[in-house]
Amino acid sequence: MVSVTPAHAATATLTVDAGHTTTAVGPYQFGHIIEDINHSMEGGLNANVVRNSTMKEGNANPPSSWSLITGGGGSGGIAADTAGPLNAANQRALRLTVGTNGAGQRVGAANSGFYGIGVRPSTTYQVAFWARATAGFTGPLTVTIESTGGTVHATSSVSGLGTGWQKFTTTLTTGAGAPVSSANRFVVAANGVGAGQQVWLNVVQAIGPTFQPTGNLRRDLQQLMTDTNPGFFRVPGGNYLEGAVIANRFAWKNTIGPVEQRPGHQNDAWGYWSTDQFGLLNYLQMAEQAGAEPMLGVFAGYTLNGSVTPQNEMQQYVDEALDEIEYVTGGTGTTWGARRAADGHPAPFPLRYVEIGNEDWFDGTDSYNAYRYPMLYDAIKARYPQLQIIATRAVTSRPMDVIDDHYYNNDPDAFAALATRYDGADRNGPKVLVGEYGVTNGTSSNPTGTLSGALAEAAFMTGMVRNADLVIGGAYAPALTSVDNWQWSSNLIGFNAVSSFGSPSYYVQKMFGTGVGDHVVPTTLSGGTGLTQVATRTTGGAVYVTVVNRSASTVDTQVNVTGAASVGGTATVTTLTGDPNGRNSITSPTAIVPTTTTRGAGASFTHNFPANSVTVIQLSTTGGATPVLPVNQGVSLRVTTPGYTDRSLRHQSNLGVTSVIGTASSASDKLDASFVLRPGLASAACYSLESRNFPGQFLRHQAYRVKLAANDGSSLFAADATFCAADGNSGEGISLRSYNFPTRYLRHYNSEVWIAANGGTNAYDSATNWAADTTWRIGTPWFRSDVTIAAGFHSVRATTPGFTDRYVRHQSSLGVLSQISTTLDRQDATFDIVPGLADNTCYSFESRNFPGRYLRHNDYRIKLAASDGSAVFAADATFCAKAGVRFQSYNFPDLYLRHYATELWIASNGGARPSDNPANYVADTTWVVEAPLG
Ligand code: AHR
Numbered sequence: 046m047v048s049v050t051p052a053h054a055a056t057a058t059l060t061v062d063a064g065h066t067t068t069a070v071g072p073y074q075f076g077h078i079i080e081d082i083n084h085s086m087e088g089g090l091n092a093n094v095v096r097n098s099t100m101k102e103g104n105a106n107p108p109s110s111w112s113l114i115t116g117g118g119g120s121g122g123i124a125a126d127t128a129g130p131l132n133a134a135n136q137r138a139l140r141l142t143v144g145t146n147g148a149g150q151r152v153g154a155a156n157s158g159f160y161g162i163g164v165r166p167s168t169t170y171q172v173a174f175w176a177r178a179t180a181g182f183t184g185p186l187t188v189t190i191e192s193t194g195g196t197v198h199a200t201s202s203v204s205g206l207g208t209g210w211q212k213f214t215t216t217l218t219t220g221a222g223a224p225v226s227s228a229n230r231f232v233v234a235a236n237g238v239g240a241g242q243q244v245w246l247n248v249v250q251a252i253g254p255t256f257q258p259t260g261n262l263r264r265d266l267q268q269l270m271t272d273t274n275p276g277f278f279r280v281p282g283g284n285y286l287e288g289a290v291i292a293n294r295f296a297w298k299n300t301i302g303p304v305e306q307r308p309g310h311q312n313d314a315w316g317y318w319s320t321d322q323f324g325l326l327n328y329l330q331m332a333e334q335a336g337a338e339p340m341l342g343v344f345a346g347y348t349l350n351g352s353v354t355p356q357n358e359m360q361q362y363v364d365e366a367l368d369e370i371e372y373v374t375g376g377t378g379t380t381w382g383a384r385r386a387a388d389g390h391p392a393p394f395p396l397r398y399v400e401i402g403n404e405d406w407f408d409g410t411d412s413y414n415a416y417r418y419p420m421l422y423d424a425i426k427a428r429y430p431q432l433q434i435i436a437t438r439a440v441t442s443r444p445m446d447v448i449d450d451h452y453y454n455n456d457p458d459a460f461a462a463l464a465t466r467y468d469g470a471d472r473n474g475p476k477v478l479v480g481e482y483g484v485t486n487g488t489s490s491n492p493t494g495t496l497s498g499a500l501a502e503a504a505f506m507t508g509m510v511r512n513a514d515l516v517i518g519g520a521y522a523p524a525l526t527s528v529d530n531w532q533w534s535s536n537l538i539g540f541n542a543v544s545s546f547g548s549p550s551y552y553v554q555k556m557f558g559t560g561v562g563d564h565v566v567p568t569t570l571s572g573g574t575g576l577t578q579v580a581t582r583t584t585g586g587a588v589y590v591t592v593v594n595r596s597a598s599t600v601d602t603q604v605n606v607t608g609a610a611s612v613g614g615t616a617t618v619t620t621l622t623g624d625p626n627g628r629n630s631i632t633s634p635t636a637i638v639p640t641t642t643t644r645g646a647g648a649s650f651t652h653n654f655p656a657n658s659v660t661v662i663q664l665s666t667t668g669g670a671t672p673v674l675p676v677n678q679g680v681s682l683r684v685t686t687p688g689y690t691d692r693s694l695r696h697q698s699n700l701g702v703t704s705v706i707g708t709a710s711s712a713s714d715k716l717d718a719s720f721v722l723r724p725g726l727a728s729a730a731c732y733s734l735e736s737r738n739f740p741g742q743f744l745r746h747q748a749y750r751v752k753l754a755a756n757d758g759s760s761l762f763a764a765d766a767t768f769c770a771a772d773g774n775s776g777e778g779i780s781l782r783s784y785n786f787p788t789r790y791l792r793h794y795n796s797e798v799w800i801a802a803n804g805g806t807n808a809y810d811s812a813t814n815w816a817a818d819t820t821w822r823i824g825t826p827w828f829r830s831d832v833t834i835a836a837g838f839h840s841v842r843a844t845t846p847g848f849t850d851r852y853v854r855h856q857s858s859l860g861v862l863s864q865i866s867t868t869l870d871r872q873d874a875t876f877d878i879v880p881g882l883a884d885n886t887c888y889s890f891e892s893r894n895f896p897g898r899y900l901r902h903n904d905y906r907i908k909l910a911a912s913d914g915s916a917v918f919a920a921d922a923t924f925c926a927k928a929g930v931r932f933q934s935y936n937f938p939d940l941y942l943r944h945y946a947t948e949l950w951i952a953s954n955g956g957a958r959p960s961d962n963p964a965n966y967v968a969d970t971t972w973v974v975e976a977p978l979g
Pocket of ligand 1: 282283284404481522
């Protein structure tokens with residue numbers, strides 16, 4: 046008998062519970078941010094290959110990117126000319142003066158394109174330009190695309206010029222033998238004609254291959270983006286939306302309609318001229334043609350040079366934004382919807398999210414919170430209540446549906462620490478869009494990143510997907526870059542005039558975007574240092590197991606798939622791996638690309654995850670899945686009914702009700718709106734909600750009304766107090782079905798809470814809003830400490846064996862752990878534990894001997910510092926007390942107060958920093974709160 050011994054024993058075990066789901070994955074989970082940076086649009090996605098089409102760039106004379114070209118002894122000149130302009134929008138033309146130009150000679154204007162002009166065999170360009178000439182010259186003008194050495198790849202001609210401006214169109218098609226090249230030019234010339242005459246040219250376009258007949262989207266670039274299966278396109282920026290000065294913001298009305306009517310503007314966010322030939326409609330078509338939805342950023346009165354629009358001048362931008370939303374979404378009966386139809390797109394675009402501004406945290410004044418956000422928020426919500434508003438920084442003046450977080454870091458290890466950023470993060474605030482992120486480790490010769498950077502991004506993405514209930518989506522930034530001129534070090538897709546390539550980060554985006562289900566399923570990993578994972582499944586039973594191995598070793602992993610009726614015997618495996626320092630480039634575009642294979646699979650198999658890799662294993666399973674909730678943890682239940690989302694379930698006078706609960710609510714209201722989710726009293730497959738402040742009392746129904754009552758131990762109580770989780774009846778969140786009345790769900794009706802049937806005879810069974818009223822968002826408990834610490838002075842002692850005689854203290858303004866002997870030591874190790882500066886249900890540690898100074902974290906290290914009154918300080922100095930006792934960072938909930946050797950940090954269990962070391966993590970983060978030493 047022959048036995049087969051695996052080459053390595055499995056060192057990790059990954060269990061995938063295909064029979065349960067933790068959250069839905071929304072349609073916007075993966076997207077792109079698109080703005081005109083790095084020539085993304087101008088010279089990139091915009092398929093016009095002629096640079097400085099409107100002769101305005103840099104105000105140069107002769108116009109930049111244009112040069113005189115002569116042949117056979119012909120002579121002439123070119124210059125910029127504002128006399129006899131085409132129109133008010135485009136007043137600067139190129140004047141070609143033809144001198145000597147007999148038979149066999151030529152005089153023309155050549156355009157060098159955007160770092161060349163791309164040529165491929167049998168390729169057609171749609172040429173259009175406006176021209177006029179001195180009396181008597183009618184043409185022809187010969188139009189060519191030719192090598193910089195003069196080899197003609199495509200030629201055509203137009204004639205019929207007159208003294209007035211006319212638009213001419215023609216096509217150019219390269220021959221079957223044309224070389225794939227970019228060292229080419231576009232030429233408009235008089236070949237042997239027009240001696241002594243002048244010709245004026247303006248708005249010159251040569252549109253190369255496009256993705257679809259409409260939109261003018263350069264085919265290869267749009268194809269690459271479409272291939273990532275994006276859900277949204279955040280447009281048009283980014284800094285580009287703002288401009289450095291107001292005049293150079295994205296003034297969308299200047300970017301629509303006939304291109305010759307667009308004045309263009311200096312893209313002073315990124316330092317080059319924009320013709321605005323890639324306008325708002327093109328941004329929308331880009332999303333549409335990729336099968337995605339636009340996520341629209343509207344200008345919000347702040348520009349990159351720090352200028353803030355005064356309140357009394359803001360209304361014009363509010364109106365501009367409302368008109369813009371109407372252009373995007375309005376029917377053809379509306380003013381701006383009609384304009385969109387006239388521009389060639391009668392159908393409205395879908396739009397769910399509007400972002401007010403971009404990175405307004407740079408505005409050092411409070412204007413965003415004080416009036417810029419409120420004015421736009423109020424106006425948009427009043428006219429478009431269905432739209433979700435994205436804030437670019439935290440505001441208190443109005444609600445935030447979503448907040449936009451941005452993360453850039455050139456260190457892959459530090460970036461990978463973001464993988465747990467949203468685990469345990471506050472579910473009671475706004476949802477999160479990670480509108481920009483990326484590892485910025487491009488080089489001065491390659492504006493795209495390494496595989497190691499891509500793997501760090503992949504690790505972060507696993508965390509975003511795992512937390513899809515909170516994180517509506519993320520976009521790597523920026524998406525596109527010219528490899529000939531860029532402003533941002535690291536980008537997703539690189540291109541030159543003729544070709545393009547995806548970076549390793551691009552392939553990570555593609556693997557996630559095309560290998561994801563509609564729900565997250567729970568996974569547990571033991572062993573496997575360096576692995577990060579997430580698993581998702583579709584309703585149909587496809588399960589995607591995504592594993593990132595950032596370590597330098599193969600990790601042989603036992604994969605166990607539980608909870609499925611059956612698991613197919615074959616899996617599809619897509620793997621991206623290679624040299625961690627490797628990158629792709631325009632000359633080596635496929636150095637690091639994924640490979641796809643099949644392998645044997647089943648409910649249990651071993652997979653060897655290669656060093657430095659991301660892997661997506663696609664399994665097929667049968668059997669359904671039900672939602673699973675976090676048992677024995679504190680939760681709040683937020684109402685999801687539109688217009689009532691500031692309400693939470695609470696008990697009041699022993700009745701279940703909903704009321705408005707927010708960060709400013711009293712600690713006792715927060716306590717009443719916090720529950721501990723227990724395994725169901727009648728069935729462990731379901732749940733019971735125990736009051737946070739009255740342990741032993743549970744929500745139960747009685748005559749269909751939901752009440753708070755002490756568990757009397759009866760089976761009737763257990764059944765009445767048990768609810769089974771289902772996907773939210775309204776499509777998001779969770780619904781809780783009564784265990785003993787399975788057609789009835791926990792519902793708020795007005796402000797009362799019942800178990801209600803859809804369309805039953807009782808008022809609270811009303812079918813109106815039934816689905817939304819029975820759908821809840823499971824949030825962080827409003828009362829965020831699980832254990833109560835009595836107010837007053839305390840000392841905090843370590844529990845790690847060998848360190849139990851040491852206390853938390855400050856020393857030279859740093860938090861340290863030390864043995865205590867002197868009086869000064871005792872004072873330094875004594876803190877007044879006060880209600881948290883950022884949240885009264887958590888705690889802050891005020892120094893006994895330096896009142897007004899608090900322990901805070903700063904770059905993860907604990908320090909003693911005077912409060913500066915800022916929200917950041919308050920958050921950094923607030924810790925929530927959890928069972929143990931452990932002190933959870935208020936603003937980084939996956940990090941806990943830890944001693945690492947004798948230094949104090951906030952640390953995660955197994956993150957990138959040395960202080961995240963998993964060895965002794967639990968003991969190092971567990972403390973005894975004692976009587977004060979000093
Ligand atoms: O992604 C590049 C730039 O980074 C964006 O324009 C801006 O929002 C951020 O600062």
